[in-house]
Amino acid sequence: MAARMLRFPLALLAAATLSPAARAQDDPAALAAATGQLDSGMALARRQVGATDMLGALATLERVLFAHPEAVPPRLLYAAVLCLVDDRQGAELELGLLAGKPVADSDWAAVAAACGPVPRPAPPRKGKRR
Amino acid sequence: MRPGFLGKATAAAAAAALAASPLGAQAVGVNAAVRNKVAIVGAGTKKARPAVVRERVNLNDEVRTAAASQLQILLLDRTTFTVGANARVAVDRFVYDPARNSRSTAVSVTRGAFRFMSGRGLRSPSGPASVRTPVATIGVRGTIFEGVVGEDAIRIASREAAVGGKVKAKKDEATLIVLRGPGPRATGDVRRGAVDVTVGAATIALDRPGLALYAPRVGAPPIGPFPISMEGLQALQSLLRTTAEPGGGGKKGHGTRDALLGAAGAAAVVGGGLLLGGGKKKGNQQEQEEEDKQPDPNKPD
Numbered sequence: 001m002a003a004r005m006l007r008f009p010l011a012l013l014a015a016a017t018l019s020p021a022a023r024a025q026d027d028p029a030a031l032a033a034a035t036g037q038l039d040s041g042m043a044l045a046r047r048q049v050g051a052t053d054m055l056g057a058l059a060t061l062e063r064v065l066f067a068h069p070e071a072v073p074p075r076l077l078y079a080a081v082l083c084l085v086d087d088r089q090g091a092e093l094e095l096g097l098l099a100g101k102p103v104a105d106s107d108w109a110a111v112a113a114a115c116g117p118v119p120r121p122a123p124p125r126k127g128k129r130r
Numbered sequence: 131m132r133p134g135f136l137g138k139a140t141a142a143a144a145a146a147a148l149a150a151s152p153l154g155a156q157a158v159g160v161n162a163a164v165r166n167k168v169a170i171v172g173a174g175t176k177k178a179r180p181a182v183v184r185e186r187v188n189l190n191d192e193v194r195t196a197a198a199s200q201l202q203i204l205l206l207d208r209t210t211f212t213v214g215a216n217a218r219v220a221v222d223r224f225v226y227d228p229a230r231n232s233r234s235t236a237v238s239v240t241r242g243a244f245r246f247m248s249g250r251g252l253r254s255p256s257g258p259a260s261v262r263t264p265v266a267t268i269g270v271r272g273t274i275f276e277g278v279v280g281e282d283a284i285r286i287a288s289r290e291a292a293v294g295g296k297v298k299a300k301k302d303e304a305t306l307i308v309l310r311g312p313g314p315r316a317t318g319d320v321r322r323g324a325v326d327v328t329v330g331a332a333t334i335a336l337d338r339p340g341l342a343l344y345a346p347r348v349g350a351p352p353i354g355p356f357p358i359s360m361e362g363l364q365a366l367q368s369l370l371r372t373t374a375e376p377g378g379g380g381k382k383g384h385g386t387r388d389a390l391l392g393a394a395g396a397a398a399v400v401g402g403g404l405l406l407g408g409g410k411k412k413g414n415q416q417e418q419e420e421e422d423k424q425p426d427p428n429k430p431d
Binding site: 028029031032033035036052053054055056058059062063066067082084085086087088089090092093114 | 165311340358363
């Protein structure tokens with residue numbers, strides 16, 4: 001039962017296909033290069049989640065957030081993976097940073113699947129420029 | 131220092147790194163991400179140079195960060211070591227031999243904040259990993275943990291109910307350690323993590339996410355384990371956080387950061403101090419002002 005429940009968040013978070021960036025998982029320099037771009041970094045992190053390399057995924061997302069600190073999807077994924085490693089307190093802190101930022105329903109579904117019931121970040125105020 | 135061994139799995143990375151480095155220095159990893167002002171002081175040359183992404187890190191190189199600055203080092207065994215603001219860090223020992231299924235890592239932190247994430251280069255690591263601070267040695271058992279050494283440790287710990295503000299501490303020794311995970315409810319093929327913190331004759335295990343230990347000075351008994359408060363964790367995170375800066379980050383000397391962030395990233399503002407209490411200046415504004423007062427990490431102490 002528990003194992004079946006765990007598959008659901010992993011399926012939502014993991015990448016379905018192997019990206020070129022993901023193939024470079026054993027080379028530190030290539031890993032660093034792969035996370036310079038948002039898309040390739042996210043793909044690599046999802047691949048690592050799919051391979052249950054949660055700590056690797058967190059390290060990848062940390063690099064992505066170094067380069068793209070304002071981006072919402074990597075921080076949501078970062079929070080979700082923190083939940084998967086049972087760091088709920090850390091996940092809630094990350095989600096708190098997203099208050100007032102737009103969160104896509106599909107991205108939030110992955111967070112909710114990984115974290116269970118957590119407060120969704122407050123949406124942007126109407127009329128406020130994003 | 132013991133020499134390291136580079137296995138076949140990392141041969142390509144090591145060869146690439148070795149090719150661009152001083153002769154004889156042992157590569158232990160690469161600068162995987164750099165933000166703001168970070169300098170590397172070469173172990174052999176004793177000369178400081180700006181940290182550059184994908185450049186190798188050598189054994190005994192000293193990392194120096196300024197305020198609001200961070201560096202992520204990716205070691206050859208895929209262990210990740212993140213160096214936060216105002217830090218001084220060096221990799222003292224690194225052994226990695228996939229063929230023999232062994233590895234061993236020792237890092238020293240004399241000042242500042244850090245985060246350690248164990249790598250999964252080997253499924254059954256047989257070698258130890260440790261982080262040494264002026265007052266504690268942290269033995270790592272496959273985990274994520276964070277710490278801070280110095281005045282920031284005193285500031286954060288003194289606000290914790292389990293510590294209080296009356297503990298006598300030394301600003302160049304005080305160490306706060308926080309375990310982040312994986313915890314007992316972790317998903318997937320992830321081993322439960324823990325750290326063993328040795329302070330003097332005492333060794334104390336942190337084995338649940340959110341547990342913290344505070345060692346105020348040499349000779350004093352450690353305080354904890356205690357659950358870190360949300361405010362305490364947030365304060366520690368603010369030293370390691372990757373949020374954007376106000377005003378587009380147009381200061382001089384941030385070429386690496388600007389290259390990494392691009393125009394959109396540099397212009398964005400994220401509330402780094404959302405959960406900080408009190409009436410003080412918060413988040414990145416405070417960090418930026420502190421940065422302006424900081425000495426250049428490229429200059430010797």
